[in-house]
Amino acid sequence: MTDVRPGLDVPPDLLDLDPEELRRLGHWVVDRTVEHLATLRERPADHRAVVRRPVGAAGRPAAARTGRPGGGLRLLADVALEAQQHGDHPRYFARVPGPSSPVAILGEWLAVGMQAIASSWGGGSGTATLELVVLDWLRDALGLAPSAEGILLTGGSLANTTALLVARAESPPGVLYLSDQTHSSIRRGAVVTGWPAADVRVLPTDASCRLAPSVLAAAVAEDVAAGRRPACVVATVGTTNTGAVDDVVGLASVAREHGLWLHVDGAYGGPAALTADRGGLRGLELADSFVLDPHKWLFQPYDLACLWVARPGALHRTFAMHPEYLADAQKGGPSGAGADADAGAGAREVDLHNRGLELTRHSRAAKLWLTLRTYGLDALAAAVSRGVSLAEAAEGLVREAGLEVVTPASLGVLTFAVSGLDDGGHRALAARVTADGYAALSSTVVAGRPVLRLCTINPRTTVEDLAGTVAAVRRVAV
Secondary structure, three states: OOOOOOOOOOOOOOOOOOHHHHHHHHHHHHHHHHHHHHHHHHOOOEHHHOOOOHHHHHOOOOOOOOOOHHHHHHHHHHHHOOOOEOOOOOOEOOOOOOOOOHHHHHHHHHHHHOOOEOOOOOOOHHHHHHHHHHHHHHHHHHOOOOOOEEEEEOOHHHHHHHHHHHHHHHOOOOEEEEEOOOOHHHHHHHHHOOOOHHHEEEEOOOOOOOOOHHHHHHHHHHHHHOOOOEEEEEEEEOOOOOOOEOOHHHHHHHHHHHOOEEEEEOOOOHHHHHOOOHHHOOOHHHOOEEEEOHHHHOOOOOOOEEEEEOOOOHHHHHHOOOOHHHOOOOOOHHHOOOOOHHHOOOOOOOOHHHHOOOOOOEOOHHHHHHHHHHHHHHHHHHHHHHHHHHHHHHHHHHHHOOOEEEEEEEOOEEEEEOOOOOOOHHHHHHHHHHHHOOOEOEEEEEOOEEEEEEEOOOOOOOHHHHHHHHHHHHHHHO
């Protein structure tokens, strides 16, 4: 008789649910999600001020098995997941909202339910194909260099940091040039991944919060004269603070003259390049690397970012690894034949874990692929254009209300001020308006001046929502 060790006779369905029970609970999840989307407008845009006890309700000991997932699902939906900022709310204007399309939610559900992984070609050629397809679709629609190869990542922070790692691997070390409006995560990412802090220069922007090519050229000349090597410059198309768009063509000219890697951060504003007038975005084809976050202005559930690098094979050269335990999953099978085929443009059998730092990678492409296939690029471009127009409408409402426009509407972002408030006044005002529940907005600082800020990229937002929010600001301010 076979000796069965203690614990090995545990039935195989220990962690399973009866298929009918799973179906019933799945239907509940669908219904609860639909209810969330259908009733958002009637509920607070930020529930943090309304629900203050999620930890107490959710924090029972892990060992206290209930055996009843239905109660846990209700606790998740009604308490833990309710007590947060709702970036998908039509009156959520703080920071950068995250409205997601229903079709994208369906794609994400299916990918999660089928445990979709996108790592090696052998482990998931279907999921890898989805990722390569959506990256190609967007690359061409945005007007990036046709040679650009890409990877999907979690968000702008990781995508921008990954781009800087490639820049360092592909060119000699030297000075990294940022502007005072460059997203803060980029400097953090550069320094923590080994870029010497002394080689990171932050340059001032002009009155329009843009990095001028002349300022970059002067800084480069100064460093060359001091015996330092200029290495990389970051341009931003759609800054978080004001939606400003740097002169990519002019910055590219300076970069080419001095051999700098040009990285363009379009995490927020990049989708504007899909619209008829491209939102003022020019010269994206000149970028050595480019980042865009579909979980912002392409209406995807968190999390999702795109990184493209114009040099064929650069991602692979920077990140590829070929351990023995992956030999039978990578291209070419156990022999490893073809494992380096990704080094050339046009290669379609790609081990995506060799294009970035992640080995285990959720298939982030399913939701984006389904969205693009269902709606088409024209519909997404129209939704982006609506966000731009909403900010312009908000600017008019702010002026009519007697408030001061500090930076005009640009790519869906508007900043304005209330006269007579001290340095902390705008932050306190934003908190009071948000606490009321009707709308959520945020404060920031532009050229040393505290301001209020609206970001209007949710296509479900109406002019009435904007008017009500401006009225709330006036009501709280007096």
